[in-house]
Amino acid sequence: DAMVIQNPRYQVTQFGKPVTLSCSQTLNHNVMYWYQQKSSQAPKLLFHYYDKDFNNEADTPDNFQSRRPNTSFCFLDIRSPGLGDAAMYLCATSRDQTSLPTDTQYFGPGTRLTVL
Amino acid sequence: KQEVTQIPAALSVPEGENLVLNCSFTDSAIYNLQWFRQDPGKGLTSLLLIQSSQREQTSGRLNASLDKSSGRSTLYIAASQPGDSATYLCAVSSGTYKYIFGTGTRLKVLA
Numbered sequence: 001d002a003m004v005i006q007n008p009r010y011q012v013t014q015f016g017k018p019v020t021l022s023c024s025q026t027l028n029h030n031v032m033y034w035y036q037q038k039s040s041q042a043p044k045l046l047f048h049y050y051d052k053d054f055n056n057e058a059d060t061p062d063n064f065q066s067r068r069p070n071t072s073f074c075f076l077d078i079r080s081p082g083l084g085d086a087a088m089y090l091c092a093t094s095r096d097q098t099s100l101p102t103d104t105q106y107f108g109p110g111t112r113l114t115v116l
Numbered sequence: 117k118q119e120v121t122q123i124p125a126a127l128s129v130p131e132g133e134n135l136v137l138n139c140s141f142t143d144s145a146i147y148n149l150q151w152f153r154q155d156p157g158k159g160l161t162s163l164l165l166i167q168s169s170q171r172e173q174t175s176g177r178l179n180a181s182l183d184k185s186s187g188r189s190t191l192y193i194a195a196s197q198p199g200d201s202a203t204y205l206c207a208v209s210s211g212t213y214k215y216i217f218g219t220g221t222r223l224k225v226l227a
Contacts, residue, residue, distance in 0.1 A: 004159075031213055042120070042205070042217035043160070050213065090159055094213075104150060105215070107159035 003027070004108035006091050012114045013081050021076040021111045023091030032074040033105065034066060035090040043090055049074060050096075078113075086115045118143045118210045122218035129196055130226050137191040137221045139206035144184045147209040151180050151191050154203045154220065163204075164191070196225045 005024045013019040023032065031050050035043040047056045049068045063085070065077040078085055089112075092105040119142045129135055139149070148167050152160040164173045164180040166189070172181040179192040189206060203220040210216055 006159075033213070033215075040219065042219045043207075044217075045215060048213050055213065088157075092160075104162040104165050105160075107152075107161070109159045110157070112157070 004091055004093055004106050006089075006108035006111050008111060009109060010112050010114070012116060013078075014116050015082065016080045019078050019081055019113065021078075021089050021091075021113070023074045023076070023108055024072050025091075025093045025106075026072070027093055027106060028071060029093035029106070030071075030096045031094045032068060033092040033094070034064075034074070034076050035092065036085075037088045037090055037110070038086075046076075081113070081115045083115050086113055088112050118146075118208060118216045120206060120208050120216050120218040122204075122206060122221050124221060125219070126222040126224075128224045128226060131196060131198060133196050133225075134192070134194050135196055135223075137193070137204050137223070139189040139191070139218055141187045141189075141208045141216075143210060144187055145210065146184065147211070149180075149182055149189050149209070150207045150215075151178075151189075152205045152207060154205060156203075160205065193223075196223075198225045198227045201225050 007022045033048040034046045037043040046060045068074045088110045090110045091108040094105045095103045121140045123138045150165045151163045166173050166182040177194040182189045203222045205220040207215045207217045
């Protein structure tokens with residue numbers, strides 16, 4: 001089935017040790033998003049890619065970076081994780097909203113990051 | 117700055133009840149509003165999307181309404197079942213590829 005896949009599902013890292021989270025999609029969607037969701041909080045958009053065009057939210061910390069080497073894959077890099085970065089990280093995709101303004105986002109299962 | 121609020125934060129109902137979940141937003145200039153379901157430790161599943169020009173959408177036992185002028189949306193669930201137990205999130209699109217989520221309503225349907 002076409003879907004959004006995130007690996008790993010659970011990631012444990014040490015304070016300050018760089019970590020990379022992975023997302024892949026078989027939907028061939030133009031747009032990919034990364035959200036951070038802390039416990040009992042709303043998902044917060046970190047950034048999105050429209051094809052290779054990177055769009056950072058104004059309040060996303062510099063500690064968070066992203067790469068999209070091709071349509072199918074997108075990575076979230078956390079350069080120096082702090083205790084406050086422990087959260088669920090959700091990847092989502094959507095089609096081009098300028099031609100399909102009513103289209104929804106398709107979410108992966110998330111990666112739960114623990115920082116020790 | 118758009119803010120999205122969901123009330124109540126948690127709800128527990130007996131099986132078979134009809135129920136209403138509420139979502140409010142501060143800026144009426146939206147592209148669309150979506151309702152999602154999130155099961156514990158899982159990603160989000162889209163339930164209904166209402167365009168800014170629409171007033172409601174229906175899917176099975178779910179009906180979502182939108183009143184842009186008052187900044188409100190409701191999700192109506194008919195004849196609730198234990199399988200409906202999950203967190204329900206609303207999200208407002210305030211610009212192309214920009215989504216603001218509420219903190220959700222955690223629903224428990226008791227058998």
